[in-house]
Amino acid sequence: xxxxxxxxxxxxxxxxxxxxxxxxxxxxxxxxxxxxxxxxxxxxxxxxxxxxxxxxxxxxxxxxxxxxxxxxxxxxxxxxxxxxxxxxxxxxxxxxxxxxxxxxxxxxxxxxxxxxxxxxxxxxxxxxxxxxxxxxxxxxxxxxxxxxxxxxxxxxxxxxxxxxxxxxxxxxxxxxxxxx
Numbered sequence: 001x002x003x004x005x006x007x008x009x010x011x012x013x014x015x016x017x018x019x020x021x022x023x024x025x026x027x028x029x030x031x032x033x034x035x036x037x038x039x040x041x042x043x044x045x046x047x048x049x050x051x052x053x054x055x056x057x058x059x060x061x062x063x064x065x066x067x068x069x070x071x072x073x074x075x076x077x078x079x080x081x082x083x084x085x086x087x088x089x090x091x092x093x094x095x096x097x098x099x100x101x102x103x104x105x106x107x108x109x110x111x112x113x114x115x116x117x118x119x120x121x122x123x124x125x126x127x128x129x130x131x132x133x134x135x136x137x138x139x140x141x142x143x144x145x146x147x148x149x150x151x152x153x154x155x156x157x158x159x160x161x162x163x164x165x166x167x168x169x170x171x172x173x174x175x176x177x178x179x180x
Contacts, residue, residue, distance in 0.1 A: 057072045134172055139176040143177060150166065
């Protein structure tokens with residue numbers, strides 16, 4: 001009896017799947033979103049209206065209805081730009097694995113002339129070293145690094161800008177002392 005019920009359910013499900021139609025809507029199919037009435041402007045896809053093969057210029061219609069000319073790029077211009085990117089700029093910037101733990105952050109700060117504490121990104125990298133040590137539960141090392149960074153951060157001239165970073169280091173130092 002149970003087997004018959006299972007067979008009947010399988011056949012019902014199979015019939016339902018035969019009736020199932022799957023369609024993927026596109027931005028051009030949906031007039032509500034294509035007209036910009038969704039509340040979010042410029043959400044529909046811009047499609048090329050006309051193409052000039054000799055210059056590479058394309059006339060596209062934006063979601064607002066306006067037309068715009070996109071300038072083309074010759075093969076020579078592309079190759080020049082590509083070679084400049086790889087030869088002069090040395091290609092994409094990549095971060096090696098383990099970059100944060102490979103070197104002492106304070107030693108790098110003292111020896112690297114590009115490490116200026118006035119630059120926010122440099123301060124954020126140093127604070128992220130503290131976060132990593134805290135995450136790895138190396139509370140003594142984290143507390144030592146926080147103390148030395150606090151001394152350097154508090155010695156900076158414009159303290160109002162970095163007060164939040166100083167407060168964060170104080171908080172992390174307290175948490176390290178409690179956890180250690």
